[in-house]
Amino acid sequence: MKNGFGVFFAVAVTLGLSWLGFVVGPVIQLGSAKQTAVLVTGDIWPQQRSGDATLGLQVYRANGCAACHTEQVRQDGVSFEVLLTKPGKNPEAVSNLVSTLKLTDLTKEEADAAADQINTAGGKSETHLSATGVDITTLGWGNRKSVAADYLYDNPVQLGALRVGPDLANIGVRKPDANWQLVHLYAPRAYVKDSAMPSFKFLFEVRKAGSVPSPEALNLPKEFAPVDGYEVVPKPEAKELVAYLLSLRANVPLYEAPFTPATSKP
Amino acid sequence: MNANENNPDLKAIDASCRVPLLALFGVAALWLVLGLLFALLASITFHAPDAFAGCPFITYGHLVAAGNDLLVYGFAVPAALGVILWIFARLSQTELELPIVSVVAANLWHVGVLVGVITVLCGGSSGYAWLEFPRASDALLGTAFVLVAVSAVATFGQRKERELYPSHWFLLAALFWFPWILSTASLFLTSAHPPRGVAQAVVDWWFSNNLIFVWLSLVGLGVAFYFLPKLSGRPLNSRFYALFAFWTLMLFGTWLGIPADAPVPAWLPTATQFASLLLIVPLLAVAVVVKKTVFGAQLSSRGGPFCYNLTGTALFLLSGLMLIISGCPKFGHLVEFTWFGPAQAQLQVLGVAGIILLGAIYEIFPRIMDAELPFKKFVGVHFFLSVAGVALWVVPLAIAGLMQGKSNFDLAAGKVGLMIASTGLLLLLLGALMLFLNIFAMTLKWKFGLAKALITAVKAPLATPEVKP
Numbered sequence: 153m154k155n156g157f158g159v160f161f162a163v164a165v166t167l168g169l170s171w172l173g174f175v176v177g178p179v180i181q182l183g184s185a186k187q188t189a190v191l192v193t194g195d196i197w198p199q200q201r202s203g204d205a206t207l208g209l210q211v212y213r214a215n216g217c218a219a220c221h222t223e224q225v226r227q228d229g230v231s232f233e234v235l236l237t238k239p240g241k242n243p244e245a246v247s248n249l250v251s252t253l254k255l256t257d258l259t260k261e262e263a264d265a266a267a268d269q270i271n272t273a274g275g276k277s278e279t280h281l282s283a284t285g286v287d288i289t290t291l292g293w294g295n296r297k298s299v300a301a302d303y304l305y306d307n308p309v310q311l312g313a314l315r316v317g318p319d320l321a322n323i324g325v326r327k328p329d330a331n332w333q334l335v336h337l338y339a340p341r342a343y344v345k346d347s348a349m350p351s352f353k354f355l356f357e358v359r360k361a362g363s364v365p366s367p368e369a370l371n372l373p374k375e376f377a378p379v380d381g382y383e384v385v386p387k388p389e390a391k392e393l394v395a396y397l398l399s400l401r402a403n404v405p406l407y408e409a410p411f412t413p414a415t416s417k418p
Numbered sequence: 419m420n421a422n423e424n425n426p427d428l429k430a431i432d433a434s435c436r437v438p439l440l441a442l443f444g445v446a447a448l449w450l451v452l453g454l455l456f457a458l459l460a461s462i463t464f465h466a467p468d469a470f471a472g473c474p475f476i477t478y479g480h481l482v483a484a485g486n487d488l489l490v491y492g493f494a495v496p497a498a499l500g501v502i503l504w505i506f507a508r509l510s511q512t513e514l515e516l517p518i519v520s521v522v523a524a525n526l527w528h529v530g531v532l533v534g535v536i537t538v539l540c541g542g543s544s545g546y547a548w549l550e551f552p553r554a555s556d557a558l559l560g561t562a563f564v565l566v567a568v569s570a571v572a573t574f575g576q577r578k579e580r581e582l583y584p585s586h587w588f589l590l591a592a593l594f595w596f597p598w599i600l601s602t603a604s605l606f607l608t609s610a611h612p613p614r615g616v617a618q619a620v621v622d623w624w625f626s627n628n629l630i631f632v633w634l635s636l637v638g639l640g641v642a643f644y645f646l647p648k649l650s651g652r653p654l655n656s657r658f659y660a661l662f663a664f665w666t667l668m669l670f671g672t673w674l675g676i677p678a679d680a681p682v683p684a685w686l687p688t689a690t691q692f693a694s695l696l697l698i699v700p701l702l703a704v705a706v707v708v709k710k711t712v713f714g715a716q717l718s719s720r721g722g723p724f725c726y727n728l729t730g731t732a733l734f735l736l737s738g739l740m741l742i743i744s745g746c747p748k749f750g751h752l753v754e755f756t757w758f759g760p761a762q763a764q765l766q767v768l769g770v771a772g773i774i775l776l777g778a779i780y781e782i783f784p785r786i787m788d789a790e791l792p793f794k795k796f797v798g799v800h801f802f803l804s805v806a807g808v809a810l811w812v813v814p815l816a817i818a819g820l821m822q823g824k825s826n827f828d829l830a831a832g833k834v835g836l837m838i839a840s841t842g843l844l845l846l847l848l849g850a851l852m853l854f855l856n857i858f859a860m861t862l863k864w865k866f867g868l869a870k871a872l873i874t875a876v877k878a879p880l881a882t883p884e885v886k887p
Contacts, residue, residue, distance in 0.1 A: 159582065163591045166665065167598065170672030173689065174624035175602055181683060182620070183613035214541035216479015222755055226679040290826055298681040300616045308545035308607070309618040313677070315755040315827045340467070348464050348829055350478050351471040 188301050191405040192413065198304050201399045206305075208396025211389045213308060215352065222312035223321045223400065227297030227409070228285035231256075232263035240274035249273050280412040292326070293319040294402060296409040302402045317349055324401040331371065333394040334386050339376035355390035358382055427511070432785045434513035435504050438520035438569070439786050442500035443779055444861055445528040447854040449492025454847040456485030461840040464833075475539045483550045484538045489767050490548065490629065491559065492531045495596070496524065497775040498637040499566045502589045504782050505644050506570050509586065510577035516569040523565035530558030544608045546618070548626040556604035560597055567593040584660035588640025591668065592633055599628045616682050627675025630763050631741065634771035635667060638734055639704065641778050642727045646708070649724040649781075650715035655707065663703035670696040674741060678750045694745025701738045704731065721798030726777020729805060733769035737762060740816070757832055758819030761812045768846060769808045776804060776853065783857065792859040796852040803849035810842030 190197045201209070212218070234255045239246045253266050263279050270277045283296045298321050303309045327333060335342055338356050340349040361369070361383040369383035378384055386394075405411050460481035462469060470476045499520075507514045514520070534551030537543070543550040551559070570593060574586070603625035612618050647654040654660060673693035676686045708731050717724065740762040744750045753759070780797045784790055791797065818835025825831040 159587060159590065160594070163587075163594060163668065166668045167591070167595055167672055169669075170624070170628070171598070171602065173673065174676070174686070175606070175621055178620040178682065178686065179606070179613045179617045182615055182617040185615050185617075213543065213545035215474075215477055216483050216543060218545065219479045219482050224679070224681055226751075226754070286826055297679075300681050300683070302681065303615045303619075306615070307612060307618075309616055310545050311616070311619050311680070313547065313755065313759055314757065315822075316829070318827070346829060348467050350463055350467045350469075352477070353471045354474040354477075 182300055185300060185304060187304065188406060191407065191410055193404075195404070197404055197406060198302060200305055202395060204392050204395035205399035206396075208392035208394065208399075209306065209310075211355075211393040212396055213310060218310040218312040220312075220314060220316035220349070222315050222319045223303075224298040224311050225287045225294035225296070225319060225321045225402070226285055227283045227288060229283075230281055230411075231284050232258040232260060233280045233282065234258065234263050234266045234270070235278045235280060236270060236275055237278050238276035240276060242274050246270065246273045246275040250275075281410055283409065283411050287319065291318070294322045295414075296402075296405065296411050298402060299406060299408045301406060301408075317347075320397065320400055321402045322400060324398040325403050328398060330394050330398060333397055334390060335370050335372060337390060337393065338370060338384060338386075339372060342373045342376045352390070355393065356384050356386050358384050428508075429788065431507050431511070431513050432504075433788065434517060435507055435782075436786045438503060438514065438517050438524060439500040439782065440861060440864075441521050441524035442496045442503075442527075442566075443783065444857055445524075446493045446496040446500070447850070447857045449488045449496075449528075449531060450850045451847065451854050453485050453488030453492055454843060454850050456481050456488060458840065458843045458847055460485055461836065461843055464836050465840070474541070480539050480541065480543070483543050484535050486548065486767075487538065487550055488531070488535060489772075490634075491534065491551070492528075494634060494637075494767060494771045494775065495559075495563070496527055497779060498592070498641075498771070499524075499527075499563070499570075501641055501775060501778040501782065502593065502637070503566065503570055503573070504786070505585060505589065505641065506573045509579075509583055509644075510573050512573065512576045512578065514569065515572035515576060519565050520569040523562040523569070526558055526565070527562035530555045530562060533558065546603070546607050546622040546625075548629055549603050549607060549622060553604060553608040556600060556608060560600050560604070563600070564597055567597070583644075584654060584657055584664065585640045585644040587661060587664050588636045588643065591664070592636040592640065595628065595636070596633055599625050599633070616680075619680070620676065620682055620686060623675040623677070623680075628672055630766050631674060631737075632668070632671045634766050635671065635734060635738075638730055638770045638774045639663070639667075642731045642774050643707070645723060645727045645778060645781065646711055646731070649722075649727065650712050650717055652711055652715055655710035659703050659707045659710070663700045663707065666696075666703065667700040670694075670700065674745075677754060678745075678747065679754060691745045691747070691750075694742050697738055697742050697745075701735055701742075705735055708732075721801035723777040723781035723797075725801055726773050726780070726804075729801075730770055730772075730774030730777065733765060733773065733808070737765045737770055740765065752823040753819050754823070755827070756819035756822040757815045757835070758823070761815035761819060764815070765808065765812045768804075769812065773804050773808070776800065779853070783860070787860055787864060789860065789863070791856050792863070793852065793856050796856055800849040800852045803845045803852070807842045807844075807846035807849060810845065811839050812842070814838040814842070 187196045187198065189195070236246070236250055249269060253269065255266060258266065267277045267279055287293045288295060332343065337352045339351055340347040358378050359382065361381055365383055366385050368385045372384060405413060459470070459476060460478055463478045463481070503514060503520060534555035537552045537555065538550050542552055544552060574590070603621060606612060606621045607618060613621070643654055643660055670693045674690050674697070676682065676690040678687050678691065680687055712728060744753055744758065744762070814835035818832030821831040821835070
């Protein structure tokens, strides 16, 4: 081809296709997403973060935390479990039946069949659904996969691509103690012996303790504590970052990612 | 090289590229050194996590973002632009058009990079991978890129041979695609009103893949398809396969980038998995071109620009294969969120684009300066340092990724790999210093020459006008 314009046009079409597919398409499909309802309770999900936590997301961004932490949980599938709730009028027969049945790690059909059998014998049962996958079952980083709705109020959305450290999608559920989070930011190896996380000392102030120590002063293990007469207090950024971390609590069942919440178990 | 190279016309063409290319390459070499230094410091943080705890500017999250951005925006893109200008002037057999525009653009570009890096180090990163620079930086970079592209396209328009050479296709597409992806990503993401939720992440994945895989591959292959035939003295074989690789690379490569388990509608990752399977087509086409063009060529170029170009092209095949196997469901699931991903990206930046562009710079630089390199031996040494550095940086990282996946993200699993990877970075840094020394010494010599000429001109006795009585 001798004409540069022909090439230009064909290139524009070829490249433009991916632009339509991966930029325009998702922005139309996801860009105007709205809050959804939580299964069972019907609450609205997700909730807007508190002011501190919203600022904390910016501290998370500014320090590049997403370089080592993801905020997305993967799921391979689901498994069902049948629980006997009431033995009914003929407890002996039901308990004999239950001892012969396989009641955990079932598919939907197996669970339905087991529940039917228990019901026929006069007992009452509940079927529980749980998500499976390495992230959930082995690592315990959540009880369901992450879905698009979880990030509605994140700006910027920081999913992360590398897990040097653990996933943080529900760190607020796993480590809800703000003091633990603060000490861990100041001296990661105080709690996790082999942690590779750099210390974020610059988010804290080491200052001379007054006659009464500050109520905010960190309660550090001896080897990480400052010399006597000094105390470590978090700067506002540290408190905001912890507020953000504690706000990461993706633990409610949604239509796209159902599971039976622990609270409704007998 | 053939005798043609001493042709006075070619010398004039090379000389017309001198100042713009100096502006692009000189600072790019400095950014390369700095980028690798940042990457090295970042990797040291893994072995001594508290090393920089007292200094907020060089905390790990800042170092790694600034280092990556310096390697891509600081080194790869301006180096590519310089090489494109020279190749276009040579292919057009005409002097560079609008050289002053390119000089201004080069300086704008480097100011943009400086602003961006300082912002990232001060905690102003946008939070989007490969787009950490703030909007002000993006605007400078975009403007500068378009200006260089204007100069390149003007030179292209003056070509004496109207038929397009395959390198033209790759490089023109690269000139066209970069402003498109940068403006899209910048307008959507670093604006005051980005789209809601994960749409942001999707746009960023699209941008990252198109910058790191598609754009760097287009540039790398375009440059290699120019230099491989030229340096081996055999014609590109064949034009058809090269163009086939070009179209399929754009058609399939642009759809990669969405992680398999991303919390987005399922059609997005599925499209990526499908495209990554089809990526085998352009890879095979490139392999055929390389085999038919270079194999059997009689030449002894130990560590010369030819070796750079050939190695870079081979690494492109490896990098593409890594993408294909990460697209396979089982293996992809294993290496997702591990060091395997960064290893592939670094291979693309430092291996494919980096090594090919270094070779091109070493080939072009003595020509535009019309002088031998001051440290000629460094070219071969830098080649071996680059290959060893990339191998020691990428391979242990990829293996560390596998172990990380196998052990369910046990931190200790990849530690040895990371240790070896740090030494790889050290070798790359040494090599980059050699490039910088060569360019610095030569520029200094040239500037002294200019100053000397100026002084002689000033000192020269004025021609006394004849006074008529």
